[in-house]
Amino acid sequence: MKLVLHRRYRFSASHRLHQAAWPQQENLRVYGKCANEHGHGHNYVLDVSVTGPVDPATGMITNLADLDAYIGQHVLAEFDHVYLNQDVPAFRSLIPTAENICRVIFDRLRGYPHAQLASIGLEETGANSFEYAGESRENA
Amino acid sequence: MIYLTRKVEFSASHLYHNPDFSPEENRRVFGKCNNPHGHGHNYVLEVTVAGEPDPRTGMVLDLKELKDILQREILDRMDHRFLNYEVPELAGKIPTTETIAMTIWQLLEPSINHRGQGTLHRVRLYETPDLFVDCTGNGQ
Numbered sequence: 001m002k003l004v005l006h007r008r009y010r011f012s013a014s015h016r017l018h019q020a021a022w023p024q025q026e027n028l029r030v031y032g033k034c035a036n037e038h039g040h041g042h043n044y045v046l047d048v049s050v051t052g053p054v055d056p057a058t059g060m061i062t063n064l065a066d067l068d069a070y071i072g073q074h075v076l077a078e079f080d081h082v083y084l085n086q087d088v089p090a091f092r093s094l095i096p097t098a099e100n101i102c103r104v105i106f107d108r109l110r111g112y113p114h115a116q117l118a119s120i121g122l123e124e125t126g127a128n129s130f131e132y133a134g135e136s137r138e139n140a
Numbered sequence: 141m142i143y144l145t146r147k148v149e150f151s152a153s154h155l156y157h158n159p160d161f162s163p164e165e166n167r168r169v170f171g172k173c174n175n176p177h178g179h180g181h182n183y184v185l186e187v188t189v190a191g192e193p194d195p196r197t198g199m200v201l202d203l204k205e206l207k208d209i210l211q212r213e214i215l216d217r218m219d220h221r222f223l224n225y226e227v228p229e230l231a232g233k234i235p236t237t238e239t240i241a242m243t244i245w246q247l248l249e250p251s252i253n254h255r256g257q258g259t260l261h262r263v264r265l266y267e268t269p270d271l272f273v274d275c276t277g278n279g280q
Contacts, residue, residue, distance in 0.1 A: 002275070002277075054238050
């Protein structure tokens with residue numbers, strides 16, 4: 001029997017989708033409103049999924065207090081209420097699309113010591129959501 | 141293969157306590173969930189059955205039968221109960237979302253699978269909108 005635990009977190013941040021090597025006209029063609037010069041924001045919903053054996057002493061895959069602290073320290077402290085393009089170093093050279101935000105967050109969380117990271121989900125708006133389980137088949 | 145999901149809700153109380161831990165350790169590990177008189181949630185249970193539609197009825201399984209199984213096996217046992225003390229299948233266990241989801245799987249699998257029409261594919265149990273567990277069978 002396989003168990004996966006899913007926990008939902010929220011952060012609000014702004015970003016701009018913009019490829020510096022392109023003229024602004026090309027950026028507007030590709031990214032539309034998302035290329036507007038001063039950026040714009042979203043309320044992101046982050047779903048973190050972890051798996052592993054259930055500890056018989058606690059009945060838990062992982063203690064939620066540990067998971068909350070880890071997500072708080074490794075994601076929310078740096079991602080909430082910031083301008084992603086400038087305030088998160090990874091996005092100074094990487095366009096902060098939801099796809100890239102998923103990859104950056106997954107890489108930050110794969111070292112979680114108390115359970116195995118299975119996948120993450122990111123809702124950018126109620127209409128757009130993304131899932132990422134890593135590149136290898138280890139999480140397939 | 142078609143996956144059919146039915147959702148039901150139940151309200152129940154529980155507490156987390158390991159008699160092998162000291163009182164201090166119980167409070168440290170389980171936090172507020174260790175409060176001796178328990179606390180409650182509105183649980184949301186999604187049960188997914190996999191199968192091929194019966195060509196005579198167009199159905200993977202009769203929803204009325206699934207509803208009756210969920211009523212008998214889960215709601216009659218768990219709705220408006222104190223899970224630690226009133227659900228024999230959880231006696232002596234710590235009724236985390238993980239443990240409850242596994243117990244629900246074990247309760248539903250025989251009733252659903254023996255009918256020869258659809259097999260239990262996934263049990264998803266929400267403790268709150270921000271926390272849920274998926275339970276699937278061996279090797280899935």
